[in-house]
Amino acid sequence: MTDDARRRILERLKRVRRADVPLPGELPETIVFDDPRAKFAEMLRLVGGTPLDVADRDAARAMLAELPVVRQAKQIVSYVPDLVPGTPELDTADDPHALAGADLAVCPAEFWVAENGAVWVTDRQIGQRVSLFLAQHLILIVPGSQWAMQMHDAYRRIGSIDRPFGGFISGPSKTADIEQSLVIGAHGARSLHVVRIG
Amino acid sequence: MEHAINADRFTADAERTGWHDQALWFVRVKRDRMANALPEWEALRTRAAAIKAYVNANLAELLERFETQAQARGIVVHWAETAEDHNRIVLDLLRSRGVTRVVKSKSMLTEECHLNPYLEKHGIEVVDTDLGERIVQLRKEPPSHIVLPAIHLKKEEVGETFREHLGTEPGASDPQYLTEAARGHLREKFLAAQAGITGVNFAIAETGGFVVCTNEGNADLGVSLPPIHIACMGIEKLLPRLEDLGVFTRLLARSATGQPVTTYTSHFHAPRPGCELHVVLVDAGRSEIAANPAYREALNCIRCGACMNTCPVYRRSGGFSYESTVPGPIGSVLGPLREPKKYHSLPYACTLCGSCTDVCPVRIPLHHQLLSFRQTLAEKKLIPWTKRVGMRLTGKMLGSGWAYRLTGRLARWWVPKLPRFLVYSRLNAWGKQRELPPMPKRSFRELYRIEPPDDRRR
Ligand code: SF4
Numbered sequence: 001m002t003d004d005a006r007r008r009i010l011e012r013l014k015r016v017r018r019a020d021v022p023l024p025g026e027l028p029e030t031i032v033f034d035d036p037r038a039k040f041a042e043m044l045r046l047v048g049g050t051p052l053d054v055a056d057r058d059a060a061r062a063m064l065a066e067l068p069v070v071r072q073a074k075q076i077v078s079y080v081p082d083l084v085p086g087t088p089e090l091d092t093a094d095d096p097h098a099l100a101g102a103d104l105a106v107c108p109a110e111f112w113v114a115e116n117g118a119v120w121v122t123d124r125q126i127g128q129r130v131s132l133f134l135a136q137h138l139i140l141i142v143p144g145s146q147w148a149m150q151m152h153d154a155y156r157r158i159g160s161i162d163r164p165f166g167g168f169i170s171g172p173s174k175t176a177d178i179e180q181s182l183v184i185g186a187h188g189a190r191s192l193h194v195v196r197i198g
Numbered sequence: 199m200e201h202a203i204n205a206d207r208f209t210a211d212a213e214r215t216g217w218h219d220q221a222l223w224f225v226r227v228k229r230d231r232m233a234n235a236l237p238e239w240e241a242l243r244t245r246a247a248a249i250k251a252y253v254n255a256n257l258a259e260l261l262e263r264f265e266t267q268a269q270a271r272g273i274v275v276h277w278a279e280t281a282e283d284h285n286r287i288v289l290d291l292l293r294s295r296g297v298t299r300v301v302k303s304k305s306m307l308t309e310e311c312h313l314n315p316y317l318e319k320h321g322i323e324v325v326d327t328d329l330g331e332r333i334v335q336l337r338k339e340p341p342s343h344i345v346l347p348a349i350h351l352k353k354e355e356v357g358e359t360f361r362e363h364l365g366t367e368p369g370a371s372d373p374q375y376l377t378e379a380a381r382g383h384l385r386e387k388f389l390a391a392q393a394g395i396t397g398v399n400f401a402i403a404e405t406g407g408f409v410v411c412t413n414e415g416n417a418d419l420g421v422s423l424p425p426i427h428i429a430c431m432g433i434e435k436l437l438p439r440l441e442d443l444g445v446f447t448r449l450l451a452r453s454a455t456g457q458p459v460t461t462y463t464s465h466f467h468a469p470r471p472g473c474e475l476h477v478v479l480v481d482a483g484r485s486e487i488a489a490n491p492a493y494r495e496a497l498n499c500i501r502c503g504a505c506m507n508t509c510p511v512y513r514r515s516g517g518f519s520y521e522s523t524v525p526g527p528i529g530s531v532l533g534p535l536r537e538p539k540k541y542h543s544l545p546y547a548c549t550l551c552g553s554c555t556d557v558c559p560v561r562i563p564l565h566h567q568l569l570s571f572r573q574t575l576a577e578k579k580l581i582p583w584t585k586r587v588g589m590r591l592t593g594k595m596l597g598s599g600w601a602y603r604l605t606g607r608l609a610r611w612w613v614p615k616l617p618r619f620l621v622y623s624r625l626n627a628w629g630k631q632r633e634l635p636p637m638p639k640r641s642f643r644e645l646y647r648i649e650p651p652d653d654r655r656r
Binding site for chain 1 (some may be wrong): 210221224225235237238241242244245248251252254255256257258260261262276277278279283287320327328329332333346347348349351352353356373374376377378380381384385386405407413414415416417419422423432438439440441443444445447448451455457458459460461463464465466467468469470471479481485486488650
């Protein structure tokens with residue numbers, strides 16, 4: 001069935017192919033922020049997240065140890081164990097369902113985007129990608145030196161995708177489906193801290 | 199179906215109509231704030247439209263490219279010519295793996311195909327996990343908006359629905375409390391699901407992957423727990439290159455809800471280790487639209503909902519008045535393209551104000567399409583004969599100088615003398631719900647003759 005469908009759909013579409021429609025070339029000139037670092041922090045706050053900037057990993061470790069979401073967490077899944085130690089059974093879980101009770105996930109991210117407070121995360125160093133969505137709270141650790149001005153820049157950085165999963169995360173999970181009132185913590189993380197190191 | 203009759207029913211509750219109108223306008227204002235903050239906004243829209251024009255012109259090649267790339271990454275690609283094919287493919291996939299519990303994130307395509315009732319009929323539980331969609335699913339209603347499925351409901355009504363189905367406190371209507379209840383309820387569903395179904399916002403021919411955007415994170419939860427992910431997409435969702443996502447991710451959330459980007463913009467490029475990832479490519483009338491030069495730009499649509507939020511008719515008549523999966527301006531183009539007989543009244547649910555065209559991030563000339571549809575439908579004799587004959591006569595009258603003058607004179611003389619019940623009768627749609635302006639004593643021509651403009655007064 002699907003082979004016939006494929007053939008017929010493609011045949012119909014080939015009949016209406018037009019060779020004279022070009023792909024647009026050069027990008028339009030895009031916005032540039034004088035202080036991208038501050039813009040990111042402003043946008044992340046706007047979408048309900050908390051930016052934290054620290055000088056190095058030692059400072060990050062000390063700061064994280066004091067953070068209420070870390071102190072209050074009983075079960076932690078951590079893929080950045082040198083900064084926040086995780087609960088061992090969770091960090092190495094083969095079944096994503098094992099993370100159902102996780103209070104906190106600490107995950108490495110690759111770069112941040114100034115224009116919208118988003119952070120690019122892949123499953124490269126994340127054992128279970130569900131940790132990003134299932135844990136009650138989320139902390140993302142990203143190198144301060146790795147960033148993009150806006151999304152065009154971001155995709156240029158990504159270049160090509162070689163991981164099953166990659167995503168931009170901008171703030172904690174949210175919904176406004178009941179009378180347009182914003183509620184933070186719909187299904188995913190109830191809070192998001194983005195720690196930029198350096 | 200008649201949009202005007204459905205709209206009458208909605209507007210009978212004036213207070214609710216006003217509330218609905220304001221709720222949507224609020225979203226439009228948020229969109230404006232975001233759009234105005236980007237100097238390149240108009241250039242982005244132009245670029246998006248140009249990319250989509252390329253896609254519509256080269257869909258076959260792009261689909262083949264996508265398929266090859268996706269297969270190389272371990273994604274299984276299926277092709278469905280019709281909505282029924284699509285439903286059967288999904289059912290077969292689930293059945294052959296013994297799946298009886300499925301979670302699904304928002305997908306207008308699966309709404310369009312009526313996938314839920316089909317799967318339920320075959321004994322599979324499907325839980326919509328977008329909060330708004332879950333609300334309307336529990337109420338056995340369709341969504342009334344493509345981005346804000348429960349925008350027609352007040353929080354008290356949601357509270358009542360949740361009391362009945364989720365056991366929340368009677369009378370409770372605080373959105374925070376209700377969302378929390380839904381979170382608990384849906385977590386159980388996520389953890390119990392054996393497969394996850396999502397829509398697709400964008401698929402990339404170059405890489406063979408696809409992108410799903412949500413704010414709640416429900417799509418990601420739904421496909422990161424169970425071992426099977428089925429993504430259903432209309433064939434028009436393709437983009438040529440990864441870099442094109444830069445344009446579309448910047449436009450989508452700003453246009454939809456006035457956010458700088460969706461909270462979760464997830465790129466899927468292979469199954470999780472040991473798991474399955476399927477993509478179902480669905481035509482269901484799209485290749486016909488691609489072949490129709492007058493309307494093919496309708497395939498540009500990225501389902502942001504901006505045209506609905508701004509439409510003076512949608513805001514005051516509600517999504518249900520359109521009786522179609524996609525309501526509002528774009529729905530009024532897509533509906534009659536698919537089923538002209540059923541949706542003949544939708545192109546008339548439009549004041550031709552052009553606001554939809556102004557906000558559409560992919561520059562679909564919505565109001566031009568709606569106008570030209572009126573002509574198409576009249577030619578196909580799909581509008582009521584009263585309107586057809588009336589329009590023909592009016593056209594003749596407006597086209598001839600003497601007939602126009604005579605009609606004007608007769609109207610000025612007769613209408614003020616007619617009894618009310620005649621002027622405000624069923625025959626005069628313009629006298630419905632409003633007072634006609636008083637008839638002037640003289641026509642513009644006559645006034646012009648009496649008092650010609652002179653330089654002094656200019
Ligand atoms: S037609 Fe344009 S404005 Fe309307 S939903 Fe589609 S993309 Fe958005």
